[in-house]
Amino acid sequence: MAIDISKPQGQALIRRLAEKADVVLENFKFGGLAKLGLGPEDLLTLNPRLVYCSITGFGQTGPYRNRAGYDFLMQGMGGLMSVTGAPEGEPMKAGVAVVDVFTGLYASNAVMAALLERERSGLGQHIDLALFDVQIAAMANQISSYLVSGAQPPRLGNAHPSIVPYQVFPTLDGHLILAIGNDEQFARFVTLAGAPELSQDERFATNPARVKHRAILVPLLEALLAARTTKDWTEALEAFGIPGGPINEFADIDADPQVQARGIFKTLGRACAVSRARCASRGQRSRMTAHRRIWALTQTKSWPRCWRFPKQSAPLCATIRSSHKEKARLSNRPGFGLTSLDQHRPSPIFDPEPLVFSCSVRRAFAEGEACRGHAPFTEQGKYADDPKSKHAGGLALRA
Known part of the structure; x- marks a missing residue:
């Protein structure tokens, strides 16, 4: 239904609904609903069992709380763009609004946790969720690395900061993702590619060594992978139990047998x-x-x-x-x-x-x-x- 909350009748209707509701989700700017008597304090007074979830750009506290929040802005301010893009290029955003999506997932988890807690305490609560907070939390290993070392992780394009080879490589007719997770997989891959001696080279035998000598190893692998098509490599990698795959466009996804089976x-x-x-x-x-x-x-x-x-x-x-x-x-x-x-x-x-x-x-x-x-x-x-x-x-x- 659509309710005009700028009018007293609409505000009264929201209050009537809130009296028996389990959850209220809102994404107005800070203080917007409180001015109408529909803020968390107002509705929780009417219904102490209510779970009231507010989603804003910067949360209910702090000097930025009155600012509007947009996904693109959050990707920049929250650090995602600082580690996304080619090393010599400009910082890049993700191709979809990932902060919006992540925040929705965080909200659903928070609401479910609050409902579970309500079964024990009998009381609801106000959940203060901010896009900015979610983006920082989503930086995962990148920001934890900074907190431990104090060093800013560099932009590596499609490469991984601590695993090699773990990136996109050109093939004869396109591109392939190669995601080698351990030394055994690397040995199987170079054997498949016709260069088993690389796994015996002390510069490449272990992952820490491969990370250290990334600049030497990657060009060697590029030459090997460019000799066959993406389809050939994908089938061969699967047969040898080596993680890898194509970069699909939407039409490829739609026709994918796994997508159809699911x-x-x-x-x-x-x-x-x-x-x-x-x-x-x-x-x-x-x-x-x-x-x-x-x-x-x-x-x-x-x-x-x-x-x-x-x-x-x-x-x-x-x-x-x-x-x-x-x-x-x-x-x-x-x-x-x-x-x-x-x-x-x-x-x-x-x-x-x-x-x-x-x-x-x-x-x-x-x-x-x-x-x-x-x-x-x-x-x-x-x-x-x-x-x-x-x-x-x-x-x-x-x-």
Whole structure:
């Protein structure tokens, strides 16, 4: 739903929702919600069991707390760009907004930990999460190395500061990642490449020696790897148990047999949501057909609360327990107004998990009024405007 929190009615609605909520996630600038009476102190007073997670650029404390935060800025200020890029080139950012992604993962972990702690203490808490903090924490071994030695790690392009060879090499038709993790793997690789004497050379026999003599070894390996195609090398490395692989473009990923076997990409028809078990299985993510209607994202085994707003399409979240065939049949009935329906093949493992979908009704309702339905769909399910419905004029369907 969309709520205008600049108006008193919207603020009151947020407070009503917070009274029974488990988690609030917000990413307004520092102090923005507190000015509206919706800050952590305000909502935790209403609901002491609430877990309130604030995500900002620089956190709730410190001299930068009033600044806006952007992923690119955080990659620079948090040190990632100082170790990313070619040695003689300019500092580079990552190709995706990694700080935003990492912060979301940190937030989910923090919220789950807070919910677990609440089971013991009975109290919620305010989680103060900053993009800046997350980026620094994500520097992992690079920043721990600095803290131990006081030395700034250099930019090495695609090379690793403490493992050799562990980088990208040119091949006959492209590039290959070679990720040698130990001395035994190095010996197998140089044997495969036709230069077994390199593993006997004291300059290259151990990883510390290879790191020290990186500038000598890398050109030798470049000459060896440039003699064959990326595909040839990938197959040969796999056969010899040596870590390595191609640099895939998105089309390569889409066609990769491992991606297909894992079911990573799923194309859905006008689907808005699937059962909790099915969504969580095998890490699937969905390609969804663009649709302007409201998605029903709740997982509920009873009728959800539906908020009505004047002159807007109000969402109806419904739970269907009938078969997939019956769901498809019901979706084609005149008057149901379905905007989306799960088109997954039935799963004998997860059926009959409820299928959540959304339909939309354009009506003028009293502002802030709430309704709750009481019955699941059946073969005799009626549209909300049916005068024989238990809640005529509302959003409930009757059996």
